[in-house]
Amino acid sequence: MSMRTSSVRNIVTAAVLLLAGAAPAFAASETDFKAAYVAAEAAEKEAGQLRNRWTTAEAALKAAQKAAEAKNFDAGIAAAKEAEALAKASIFQATSEKERWKDMEIH
Amino acid sequence: MASTIRVRAISNGDTTEVQALIQHPMDSGFIKDAQGQTIPPHFIQQLIFEHDGKKVFVADWGPAVSKDPYVKFAFKGGKKGDDLKISWADNKGASDSTTAKIA
Amino acid sequence: MKLRLAIPVATAALALAALAFVVPAMAADTPDPVADAKAFQKYFTDKFPKLKPQDFVNGPYSMNEDLHKQWEEKEEFPPYEFALEAGKEMFATPFKNGKSYGDCFPDKGIGIRQNYPYFDEKEGKVVTLELALNRCREANGETPLSYVRDEMASLTAYMAFTSRGKPMNITIPNDPRALAAYENGKRYFYTRRGQLNFSCASCHVQSPGERIRAEILAPALGILNAMPIYRSEWSGMGTTSRRFVTCNSQTRAVPLEPQSDEYRDLEYYLSYVSNGLPISGPGARP
Numbered sequence: 001m002s003m004r005t006s007s008v009r010n011i012v013t014a015a016v017l018l019l020a021g022a023a024p025a026f027a028a029s030e031t032d033f034k035a036a037y038v039a040a041e042a043a044e045k046e047a048g049q050l051r052n053r054w055t056t057a058e059a060a061l062k063a064a065q066k067a068a069e070a071k072n073f074d075a076g077i078a079a080a081k082e083a084e085a086l087a088k089a090s091i092f093q094a095t096s097e098k099e100r101w102k103d104m105e106i107h
Numbered sequence: 108m109a110s111t112i113r114v115r116a117i118s119n120g121d122t123t124e125v126q127a128l129i130q131h132p133m134d135s136g137f138i139k140d141a142q143g144q145t146i147p148p149h150f151i152q153q154l155i156f157e158h159d160g161k162k163v164f165v166a167d168w169g170p171a172v173s174k175d176p177y178v179k180f181a182f183k184g185g186k187k188g189d190d191l192k193i194s195w196a197d198n199k200g201a202s203d204s205t206t207a208k209i210a
Numbered sequence: 211m212k213l214r215l216a217i218p219v220a221t222a223a224l225a226l227a228a229l230a231f232v233v234p235a236m237a238a239d240t241p242d243p244v245a246d247a248k249a250f251q252k253y254f255t256d257k258f259p260k261l262k263p264q265d266f267v268n269g270p271y272s273m274n275e276d277l278h279k280q281w282e283e284k285e286e287f288p289p290y291e292f293a294l295e296a297g298k299e300m301f302a303t304p305f306k307n308g309k310s311y312g313d314c315f316p317d318k319g320i321g322i323r324q325n326y327p328y329f330d331e332k333e334g335k336v337v338t339l340e341l342a343l344n345r346c347r348e349a350n351g352e353t354p355l356s357y358v359r360d361e362m363a364s365l366t367a368y369m370a371f372t373s374r375g376k377p378m379n380i381t382i383p384n385d386p387r388a389l390a391a392y393e394n395g396k397r398y399f400y401t402r403r404g405q406l407n408f409s410c411a412s413c414h415v416q417s418p419g420e421r422i423r424a425e426i427l428a429p430a431l432g433i434l435n436a437m438p439i440y441r442s443e444w445s446g447m448g449t450t451s452r453r454f455v456t457c458n459s460q461t462r463a464v465p466l467e468p469q470s471d472e473y474r475d476l477e478y479y480l481s482y483v484s485n486g487l488p489i490s491g492p493g494a495r496p
Contacts, residue, residue, distance in 0.1 A: 051472065053464035054405045086405065093402060101400040104411045106246075106253045113291060126287045174445040175289060 033073040036080035037064055043087035052094035057086035116191045116209040123185030123209055125156065125164070127178045127193060135170035149199055154178070157192040158185050158209075185209050241393045243382050243482060250483040254431040257418070267435035267490040269428030273419035277426055277496070290367060290440035290492040293360065293447045297368030300361065305350040311365070314346035323366075323373035324489050327478045328381065329388040336391050336474040339366055340451055357468035358455060363438040363447035363492075370437065370491030378435060378489065380482040395479025398472050399430075404461030410476075425496065432484045434477065436493030443496065450477055 040061055047053045060083035067076035111130040116123055129151070136148030148170055156164040163182040185191070187209055194204030254266060258273075265272040271281035301319065304310045312318035326339035337345075343365055344354040355362045382388050402409045410430065413422060418429035437450045448456075451468035454476065458465035466472055 051466060052403060055459060055462045055464055056405045058464060090405075093407065097401045097403075101397055101402070101409065104400040104402075104409055104415065105396070106249050106411075106415060113287070115287065128287050128289065128291060130292050173442075175292065177287060177289065179283075179287075 028073040028077050030068070030073055033064075033068050033076045033080065036077045036084070037061075037068070040064065040080040040084035040087060043084050043091065047087045047090040047094070050091060050094040052090050054086055054090045057083050057090060060086060110205045111203045112193050112195070112205045114191070114193055114205065114207040116185070116207055118185055118187045118189075118209050119181075122181050122183055123158070123189075123191075124181045125179070125191065127156075129154070129176050129178070129195060131175065131195075131197065133170075133172050133174045133176060137170070149197065151176070151195045151197045154195045155193070156180075156182075157194075158182065158189060241389045241396075243389070243392055246396070247483045247485055251431060251486075253415070254418070254429050258429070263486070264432075264488050266429055266432035266484075267487050268493075269433060269436060269495065270419075270426040273428070274426050281494075284494050288440070288492075289442070289494050290438075290447060293364045293438075293440065294367045294371055294492055296360075297364035297366070297371075300365055301368050305347070305352050307350050309350050311343065311346055314342070314349065319369060320372045321376065323369045323491070324376045324379045325381075327474060327481060329383055329385065329391060329478070331383060331385055331388075334387045335471070336395075336478040338450070338469065338474055338477050339369065340449055341469050341474065357449060357451035359452075360447055363449045363452075366438045366449060367447065367492035370489055373489045374491070375488050377486045378432075378481055378484050380478065380485055382482065391475045392479055392482065394472070395475035395477070398476045399479055404458065404463030406461045408461040410457065428495075430480065430483075432487040432490075434480050435484060435487050436490045436495075438491060439493040439495045441495045447492070 044053060044057055044061055047057065060079050064076045064079035064083055067073070067079055113128040114125065115127075116125045131151055132149050133151065134146045134149040136145065138146050140146050150170050150172065151168050154164075154166040154168060155162055163184075164178075164180050166178070168176075189209045190206050191209055192204065192206045194202065196202040251263070255261070255263060258266075261272055268281060271277050301311050312320070316322055323339060326342065327336045329335075330337045340357055340362055343362065344357075347354055355365075382392055399410045402412070413427050414430035414433060417427050420427055434450060437453070438447055439453075440446065441448050444452075451473065454473050455465040455468060
């Protein structure tokens with residue numbers, strides 16, 4: 001995020017200082033979002049390596065990115081957390097199906 | 108270029124049964140392509156079957172008819188060897204026609 | 211007919227070969243494609259005792275009386291006719307270098323569809339008909355076709371048409387890599403995927419003839435015999451690749467690349483267990 005004009009930068013500084021002391025109930029920061037997004041991305045990457053990504057995880061990830069671009073970090077974090085949960089579920093599915101597929105096999 | 112109209116007409120007593128398959132995109136004008144651009148409407152507006160100089164079947168179509176439309180109907184009259192003329196015109200001014208023999 | 215005898219003979223030969231191949235130290239999980247195919251076909255013929263084996267290649271049309279009547283009408287004037295004619299023309303048109311598709315295939319590419327996919331021992335991988343067609347194009351200086359679009363469907367429609375009525379005839383050579391590919395395909399077929407947690411088997415083994423939303427589900431037996439298909443839902447033709455991709459996304463799984471290893475192996479498995487059933491392609495579906 002690059003803010004060139006000094007007046008805008010002053011406002012941002014003030015905001016950041018205000019937020020720095022803020023309680024968790026306040027709006028989330030970009031840093032929080034980035035952490036959530038990185039975690040979601042990593043989980044989705046692992047799902048990809050297992051060749052088992054879900055379309056809904058991908059969509060949540062994209063929604064997270066879009067929300068962040070609009071500076072709505074609350075929504076961004078919520079979407080990133082959903083993406084991470086979905087990605088983790090897909091990893092669980094891929095792992096457990098390694099054996100469980102046999103349950104469905106015609107014998 | 109091959110005709111866009113496939114037709115089969117079979118005489119059955121005093122009735123002729125007709126089936127036709129027409130190759131046409133029949134774009135409704137409501138669908139978007141992969142790039143997000145609306146595909147402009149392109150559909151058959153009128154379809155006419157003629158026998159012995161008379162119109163035996165006329166269809167006024169619009170965007171609700173799907174791609175490569177199939178038509179099946181029967182009309183009184185027509186015997187083996189008679190000509191059946193089929194023609195269509197679309198909203199872009201294109202048209203095609205063919206003549207088939209009743210079998 | 212020679213083929214009728216050939217199948218039990220080939221089956222016996224395969225069984226013997228499989229036995230000869232088995233190393234005593236191997237676990238109980240040695241793949242036995244012959245037994246698999248037998249069990250697979252028995253499962254469906256038991257489930258639908260009124261159907262003849264060849265009826266299964268018509269998918270949902272053999273599962274429902276009303277649909278069957280619609281299918282009979284459709285067959286009088288099939289919607290795939292345009293694609294078929296286009297495919298015939300494409301197949302006969304030479305490449306820029308003067309060669310043509312027929313030069314890449316045995317028997318000039320006529321009446322051979324039932325042998326695909328096959329296991330290529332040099333490459334050590336399964337080769338499908340769609341893959342072979344694009345390789346043919348590339349070998350002759352032409353750009354490959356999209357696996358999911360009309361042109362590929364037109365070509366495979368024509369090739370399927372020249373094999374109509376011939377029994378599916380997939381072979382698994384006595385090669386551990388071929389058996390591994392077969393097993394991989396089988397595993398893929400039964401593995402649940404996507405957020406909806408469906409495997410191919412969830413619909414096509416557990417619920418053939420039943421509805422998913424407004425569609426009647428096809429049995430897995432013979433499911434590729436009618437490919438490629440004109441699907442009313444698509445308002446157009448679709449290849450095997452297209453169907454695999456859309457089935458994946460319908461379970462909310464991100465589809466793999468057309469002709470990726472998993473899909474090739476899946477096609478290998480599904481075709482093999484439908485051996486003996488006639489090729490009915492190109493087909494039409496709701």
